Amino acid sequence: MSEIYDIGYRHYDGPRLGRGYSTRALAVHSLRGVFGLGRPARSKIVPFALATIMLVPAVVSIAIMALARQPGIPYSGFAVIMQAVIAIFLAAQAPTVVAPDLRYRVLPLYLSRPVSIAEYVGAKVTAMTVAVFALVATPLTVMYVGELVVDLPGPPATGEYLGSMVTALLLALLLSAFGLALASFTPRRGLGVASVITVYLLASASVPIIYASMAVTGNEEAAAWAWLMNPFWLVDSVQSWLFGTPPHSIEGGYPSGPASAAILVVLIGAAVAALALRYRKAAAQ
Amino acid sequence: MNTVVAGITYRALLGRRRIVLLLLLPVALIGLAVLLRAFGAADQATAVELMKSFAIGTMLPLLGLIAGTGVIAPEIDDGTIIHLLSKPISRPVIAQTKFLVAVTMLAVFAALPTYVAAFILVGNEDDIAVGFATGSLVAGIAYAAVFLLLGVVTRHAVTIGIIYALVWESLVGNLIAGARRFSIQSWGQSIADQISASPFLEADVALGFAVPALLVVTVAAVFWAGQRLRVFSLTGDE
Numbered sequence: 319m320s321e322i323y324d325i326g327y328r329h330y331d332g333p334r335l336g337r338g339y340s341t342r343a344l345a346v347h348s349l350r351g352v353f354g355l356g357r358p359a360r361s362k363i364v365p366f367a368l369a370t371i372m373l374v375p376a377v378v379s380i381a382i383m384a385l386a387r388q389p390g391i392p393y394s395g396f397a398v399i400m401q402a403v404i405a406i407f408l409a410a411q412a413p414t415v416v417a418p419d420l421r422y423r424v425l426p427l428y429l430s431r432p433v434s435i436a437e438y439v440g441a442k443v444t445a446m447t448v449a450v451f452a453l454v455a456t457p458l459t460v461m462y463v464g465e466l467v468v469d470l471p472g473p474p475a476t477g478e479y480l481g482s483m484v485t486a487l488l489l490a491l492l493l494s495a496f497g498l499a500l501a502s503f504t505p506r507r508g509l510g511v512a513s514v515i516t517v518y519l520l521a522s523a524s525v526p527i528i529y530a531s532m533a534v535t536g537n538e539e540a541a542a543w544a545w546l547m548n549p550f551w552l553v554d555s556v557q558s559w560l561f562g563t564p565p566h567s568i569e570g571g572y573p574s575g576p577a578s579a580a581i582l583v584v585l586i587g588a589a590v591a592a593l594a595l596r597y598r599k600a601a602a603q
Numbered sequence: 604m605n606t607v608v609a610g611i612t613y614r615a616l617l618g619r620r621r622i623v624l625l626l627l628l629p630v631a632l633i634g635l636a637v638l639l640r641a642f643g644a645a646d647q648a649t650a651v652e653l654m655k656s657f658a659i660g661t662m663l664p665l666l667g668l669i670a671g672t673g674v675i676a677p678e679i680d681d682g683t684i685i686h687l688l689s690k691p692i693s694r695p696v697i698a699q700t701k702f703l704v705a706v707t708m709l710a711v712f713a714a715l716p717t718y719v720a721a722f723i724l725v726g727n728e729d730d731i732a733v734g735f736a737t738g739s740l741v742a743g744i745a746y747a748a749v750f751l752l753l754g755v756v757t758r759h760a761v762t763i764g765i766i767y768a769l770v771w772e773s774l775v776g777n778l779i780a781g782a783r784r785f786s787i788q789s790w791g792q793s794i795a796d797q798i799s800a801s802p803f804l805e806a807d808v809a810l811g812f813a814v815p816a817l818l819v820v821t822v823a824a825v826f827w828a829g830q831r832l833r834v835f836s837l838t839g840d841e
Contacts, residue, residue, distance in 0.1 A: 364762055402769055410762040504620055508676050508761040512669050513624055515765050520631050523661040527635060527653055531644040 341437045344428075348445035351418075352411045361414075368407045369453055372400060376457035380464035393461065393475065393482035394554075394563035397454050397489055401550040404493070405518045407453055408446075412497035413510030415442050420505035425597075435597045443590065446494035447487075454486040481561035489553040492582060495589035496549070502596050522548045526568060545572040546581060556582050605692055605700045612674050612704045624669055625708065628662045629716035636720035647731065650724040651803040654735040654795070658717045659788050663709075663739050664746060664768035670708040671750025672760045674701040680758065682837060695829030702751050702825050709743035734799030742791025745817050748824035749787070755831045783807045790817050 354361035379390025397404065419425050428438060462479045500517060501510035525548050532541035545551045545567050558565050559574040572578075616622070635653060639645055678684040687697060717739045721732035753760040772786040783789040789806070790813035796806035806813075 360759075364759060402774055406762075406765055406769060409765065410759075506677055506680060508672060508680065509621060509624070509669075511761040511765065512665070515769075516624055516627060516665055516669075519661050519665060519769075520628070523657050524631065524635055527657060528638065530652075531639045531642045531649065534644050535642045537642075 337432045337434075337437060340431060340433050341441050344433065344438065345441040345445045345448075348415050348442055349448055351414055352445060352449040364410050365407065368403055368410070369456070371403050372453055372457050373460065375400065376460045376464070379461050380468065383465060383468045383470060387470065389470065389475075390461065392563075392566075393458055393478045394485070394557055394561070395566040396458055396461075396482065397486060398550050398554050398566040400454075400457075401522070401548075404450065404453060404489075404550075405515065405522075408450060408493050408497045409511050409514035409518065411449065412446060412494070412514055413501040413504075413507040415446055416498055416502040417505055417507045417510050420502070421507075435594065439590070439593050439597055442498055443491075443494055443593070446498055447490045450490035450493055451487055454490065455483055458482055458486065478561070478563065481557060481563065484560070485553055485557040488556065488582065489550070492549055492553060492586050492589075495586050495593065499589045499592040499596065502593060518549075522550075525551070529569075542572045546578055549585075552578060552582055552585075604703060605696055608687065608692065608697055608700045609704050611687075612701055615677065616670070616673050616704070616708060621669065621673055625666065625712050628666055629712050632658055632662055632716050632720045633723070636723040640723055645724045647725055647728060647801050648803045650721055650731055651801060653724065654717065654721055654731070655792065655804075658713075658720065658735060659739055659742065659791050659795070660773065662717075663713050663743055663788060663791070664764075664772065666709060666713045667705075667743055667746025668750050668761060668764040668768065670705045670712070671747045672754035672764065674705045674754070675751060676754040676758075676760050679754070679837070684835075685837060688832070688835065694832035694835070695826070698751065698755070698829035698832050699825060702748055702828070705747035705751060706744050709747055710740055713743050714740035729801040730799045731801050731804070734795040734797070734801075734804075737798055738791040738793075738795030741794050741817060742787050745787045745790070745821045745824075748821040748828075752824040752828040752831070755828045755835070780807060784812065787817070787820070789813070 350356050353365045354363075375391055375396070382388065382390040391399065419428070425438075429435065433441075458479065462474075462476075465474050496517075497514050500514045504510050504513070525544055528544045528547075529541050532538075532544060546555060551567055551572065554566050555572050555574040555578040557563055559576070559579060565571045565574065616625075632653075635657065639649055639653065675684070678687065688694065714736045718732050718736035721735050725731055727733070750760065750764050753764055757763060771782065772788055775782045776786050776789070784807075789808045792804075793806040793808045793810050793813040796804050797810050
């Protein structure tokens with residue numbers, strides 16, 4: 319016969335903050351981790367250096383507007399122009415969101431609390447999305463404020479700016495979901511960085527070659543679809559459908575319209591599903 | 604060269620998920636070559652473009668990064684390098700062994716697929732296949748040495764390596780011709796240009812600069828990696 323003894327532990331009768339609170343706390347903690355806040359200075363170098371590089375074209379663009387009195391870099395093309403820097407940021411920082419938890423085996427601890435797998439994945443994707451969005455949106459906003467201050471002849475491109483902000487959010491969601499899904503397959507940060515950048519480079523480096531070879535042989539229609547293999551051009555084609563901006567591909571236009579938006583939604587869904595599946599056996603490395 | 608250390612390193616590199624990454628890029632390269640051939644676009648200009656922009660421009664730096672840092676960085680990350688360093692093996696010999704392992708990986712996963720892809724496209728015309736295979740092998744040796752050194756010096760080796768390969772070699776190298784003098788892939792291209800007689804291949808860097816540069820960079824990086832291992836101290840992660 320067993321018996322439960324009251325050995326005098328005090329009960330917790332303070333407020334219970336609930337799942338929403340813990341999910342929010344996890345998201346904020348992950349977001350701070352992306353930028354290295356609350357970590358040593360060494361971890362802040364890479365994210366802040368990349369964020370500074372993102373601001374350089376914005377400053378140049380304002381200088382062009384102020385001195386030459388003509389429009390600088392178009393808002394709608396900013397993410398496509400800076401895609402290498404954004405991709406490096408994603409590759410370098412996505413593993414810092416997911417790898418340490420796997421590496422130090424703290425997931426069972428998280429999941430023994432009210433936080434469920436869906437909330438854990440949601441918090442991580444939200445944190446990374448906010449980080450990538452901030453990376454793209456800050457220079458865009460700086461450029462827009464610059465345009466308002468410089469006061470070019472003609473009305474300011476408010477519509478294009480707002481459209482590019484919505485597009486930046488879509489891009490951030492797509493990139494984060496994919497980056498985290500790739501990075502979460504290994505507890506090693508270095509390997510995570512390498513796998514994310516490998517997938518991006520595979521997509522971006524093979525696209526012009528595929529496009530050129532198909533265009534040369536007369537498959538112009540099919541060739542245009544090749545651009546959509548690169549996530550930045552895919553989101554750009556959705557932007558040109560939603561907001562009527564000109565396409566920013568290297569040469570030739572690309573198919574735009576509901577089809578590319580559907581591809582975008584399917585891809586985001588697939589990446590989030592892959593993440594959820596990966597964490598189904600949470601502690602497995 | 605220590606065969607036991609080499610064996611352990613091979614097992615660590617090939618036994619885990621790293622092998623998927625090492626295979627992904629060469630498979631994509633050969634796949635692209637087959638695709639181009641199927642579309643009937645297999646001429647010398649396309650072959651040279653594919654080799655320059657994809658084989659040497661994208662695949663080689665990435666594989667060099669994965670293999671070069673992969674031979675030592677995971678051990679440093681885990682702290683298991685302590686077991687290796689506490690054995691009576693000269694530290695420079697450890698560095699040299701790991702360098703040789705990385706070089707053989709690059710020969711198998713980078714130089715060989717480069718030859719196969721070029722051969723699929725144009726056969727042995729004008730020695731394009733041989734030239735690019737040799738160029739990527741030689742440049743791969745230099746990449747392996749540099750990224751091995753990076754892996755010993757810093758824990759952010761992969762990120763720094765990507766910034767070097769993408770921002771310096773690709774972005775800055777495309778805009779400023781002078782930057783190409785200090786990029787390993789351009790040196791590999793000069794070697795390819797020297798061997799191949801193709802009129803479509805035009806190297807930016809003279810062979811007289813590329814060969815000594817490759818030698819100096821490789822020897823200095825391996826030597827320095829050995830020296831760094833001699834005074835290596837294991838510090839905590841973030």
